[in-house]
Amino acid sequence: MATWLHWESVDALVAMGGHGIHVWGAYGATAAALTIEGWLAHRRARRARRAAASAALARTDA
Amino acid sequence: MRFTSYAVPSRFFRASTSLLPWLWATAAMAGAAGLSLGLLHTASDAPPGDAGRILIIQVPAAWMSMVVYAAMAAWAAIGWLGHVRLASMAARALAPTGFVCTVLALVTGAFWTRSTWGTWWMWDARLTSELILLLLYGGYLGLAEAIEDPRRADRAGALVAIVGAVSVPVICFSVRWWDALHQGATVTSRQPPELTDGMLPATGLVALAFLAWAFAIVFVRLRAIVLERERDTAWVRALEGAVSAKARVRGIRGAPA
Amino acid sequence: MRQLFFALYARDLRLAWRRPVDALLPFGFFVVAAAMFPLGIGPEPQMLRQIAPGLIWVCALLATLLSLNALYTGDYADGTLEQLVLTGQDGAVVAAARAAAHWTLTGVPLVLVAPMFGLLFDLSGDALGTLAFTLLLGTPVLSLLGSIGAALTLGLRSAGVLLILIVLPLAVPALIFGSTAVAAVDGGQSAQAQCSLLGALLLLTTVLAPPATAAALRIALD
Numbered sequence: 001m002a003t004w005l006h007w008e009s010v011d012a013l014v015a016m017g018g019h020g021i022h023v024w025g026a027y028g029a030t031a032a033a034l035t036i037e038g039w040l041a042h043r044r045a046r047r048a049r050r051a052a053a054s055a056a057l058a059r060t061d062a
Numbered sequence: 063m064r065f066t067s068y069a070v071p072s073r074f075f076r077a078s079t080s081l082l083p084w085l086w087a088t089a090a091m092a093g094a095a096g097l098s099l100g101l102l103h104t105a106s107d108a109p110p111g112d113a114g115r116i117l118i119i120q121v122p123a124a125w126m127s128m129v130v131y132a133a134m135a136a137w138a139a140i141g142w143l144g145h146v147r148l149a150s151m152a153a154r155a156l157a158p159t160g161f162v163c164t165v166l167a168l169v170t171g172a173f174w175t176r177s178t179w180g181t182w183w184m185w186d187a188r189l190t191s192e193l194i195l196l197l198l199y200g201g202y203l204g205l206a207e208a209i210e211d212p213r214r215a216d217r218a219g220a221l222v223a224i225v226g227a228v229s230v231p232v233i234c235f236s237v238r239w240w241d242a243l244h245q246g247a248t249v250t251s252r253q254p255p256e257l258t259d260g261m262l263p264a265t266g267l268v269a270l271a272f273l274a275w276a277f278a279i280v281f282v283r284l285r286a287i288v289l290e291r292e293r294d295t296a297w298v299r300a301l302e303g304a305v306s307a308k309a310r311v312r313g314i315r316g317a318p319a
Numbered sequence: 320m321r322q323l324f325f326a327l328y329a330r331d332l333r334l335a336w337r338r339p340v341d342a343l344l345p346f347g348f349f350v351v352a353a354a355m356f357p358l359g360i361g362p363e364p365q366m367l368r369q370i371a372p373g374l375i376w377v378c379a380l381l382a383t384l385l386s387l388n389a390l391y392t393g394d395y396a397d398g399t400l401e402q403l404v405l406t407g408q409d410g411a412v413v414a415a416a417r418a419a420a421h422w423t424l425t426g427v428p429l430v431l432v433a434p435m436f437g438l439l440f441d442l443s444g445d446a447l448g449t450l451a452f453t454l455l456l457g458t459p460v461l462s463l464l465g466s467i468g469a470a471l472t473l474g475l476r477s478a479g480v481l482l483i484l485i486v487l488p489l490a491v492p493a494l495i496f497g498s499t500a501v502a503a504v505d506g507g508q509s510a511q512a513q514c515s516l517l518g519a520l521l522l523l524t525t526v527l528a529p530p531a532t533a534a535a536l537r538i539a540l541d
Contacts, residue, residue: 041158052290
C-alpha cells in the first residue's frame with residue numbers, strides 16, 4: 001500500500017489494532033442510522049408532495 | 063432582501079430548493095475528507111490507540127445533539143412567543159435529527175467504552191448526561207406527536223423545550239457532581255473520552271459534515287411539514303398544480319414521464 | 320391573590336378528605352415499591368444500607384410522579400378548570416395552590432414515613448434526619464415540576480407515560496442532591512452543600528414553575 005497511508009495492508013485496516021469490531025461497528029451503526037433517517041425524511045417529503053399534488057388537482061378539477 | 067423575509071414559508075421553500083444540493087455536497091466532501099483522514103492517514107497515539115478513531119464520530123455526534131437541542135428550543139420559543147409559524151415548524155423538523163444524533167452519540171460511546179474498558183456502558187458524567195438529553199428529546203417528540211392539533215402541539219412542545227433548555231445547566235451540574243462524588247469511591251479512575259491532538263483535524267471535518275448533513279435533513283423534513291400544513295394555500299396549489307398538470311398531460315400523450 | 324390561593328388550597332384538601340383512598344394511594348405505592356427491593360436484591364444488611372438513600376429517594380420520586388396524573392383531570396372534566404384559568408384569575412396562583420395541595424397530600428406523608436423505612440434499611444439516626452430534611456425540600460420541587468407536566472399532558476391519551484417521561488429528567492438534580500446528602504451523612508460526612516443546593520433548587524422552582532404551569536394550562540385549554 002502507498003507510503004502516505006497509515007496502514008500496511010487492508011487486513012491491518014480491518015483489524016484496527018485489535019479494536020476492529022468496535023471501530024467498524026461504530027462506523028456501521030452511524031452509516032445505518034444516517035441512512036434510515038435520510039430515507040424516512042425523504043419518504044415524508046415524497047408523501048407530502050403527493051398529497052399536496054392530489055389536493056391541487058382536486059381543486060383544479062372542481 | 064431581509065433575513066426575516068424567509069419566515070414566509072413559500073420563500074423558505076424556494077430558497078431551500080437551491081440550497082439543498084450545496085448542503086449535500088458539503089456533507090459528502092467534508093465527510094469523505096474527514097473519514098479518510100481519520101481512518102486511513104493519521105497515526106493514532108495515546109492509550110486508546112486505534113479505538114480513538116471512534117471518537118472522530120462520537121464527539122461530533124454529541125456536539126450536534128446539544129446544538130440541535132438549543133436550536134430546537136430557540137426556534138420553538140420564537141415560534142410560540144413571536145408567532146412565527148415557520149419557526150414552530152422548524153423546531154418540529156429539528157427534533158428527530160437531534161434525537162438521532164443523541165442515539166448515535168450513545169451507541170458510538172458504548173462501542174468506545176467496550177473497546178477501552180471492556181464494558182458496554184460507563185455511568186460517567188458525559189454519557190449519563192447524553193442519556194438524559196435523550197429523555198428530553200423523547201419528552202418533546204412524545205408530547206408533540208401525541209397532540210393532534212398542530213397549534214397546541216407546537217406550543218406545548220415549545221414550553222417543554224424551553225423548560226428543558228433552562229433545566230439543562232442545572233441537570234449537567236448535578237450529574238457532574240454525582241460523577242465526581244462516586245469517582246472517588248472506585249479503585250480505577252474512569253477517564254472520559256478524550257480526543258487526541260492528532261485526531262482533531264479529522265474530527266473537525268466530520269463535525270462540519272454532520273452540520274451540513276443535519277441542515278440538509280432538517281430542510282427536507284421542514285419542506286415536508288410546510289407542504290403538509292400549507293396544503294391549501296395558493297402558492298402550494300400553484301406549485302403542485304403545475305407539476306401534476308404537466309405529469310397528467312405527459313401521461314395522456316403516452317410519452318414516458 | 321392570597322385569598323385565591325388559600326381558597327383553592329382549602330378546597331383541594333376538602334375534596335381529598337372526601338376520598339381518602341385516592342390520597343393515600345401514592346403513599347401505599349411507596350411502601351410496596353420500597354419493600355420490593357430487599358425481596359428482589361437480597362436482605363444483606365451492608366448492601367441494603369448502602370443503597371438505601373438512593374432507593375428511598377427513587378421510590379419517593381416514583382410515588383409522586385404516579386399521583387400527578389389526576390392533578391388537573393378532575394377539574395378539567397367538569398369544566399371548573401376552564402372557569403378558573405380563562406376567566407382572568409391569576410393562573411400562576413391557581414397552579415401554586417394546586418401544587419401546594421398536592422404536596423400536602425403526597426409529599427408530607429412521604430417526609431414522615433420515609434425515615435421509618437430508613438430504619439428498616441439500617442440507616443444511622445443522623446442519616447434519617449437528613450433523609451426527612453432532604454425530602455422536605457425535595458418533594459415540593461417534585462410537585463411543582465410535576466404540575467407543569469400534568470398541565471401539558473392534560474386530556475391526552477397516554478398522559479401518564481408522557482408525564483413521567485417529561486418530568487423525570489427535570490427531577491434528576493433533586494434526586495441526586497437528596498440521595499447523595501443522605502449517603503454522605505450516613506458515611507459520617509457533612510451534607511451542607513447538598514442541602515443548600517436543594518434549598519436553592521426549591522426557591523428557583525417555586526418562582527419559575529407556577530407561571531410555566533399557568534402557560535401550559537392556557538395552551539391545553541385554548
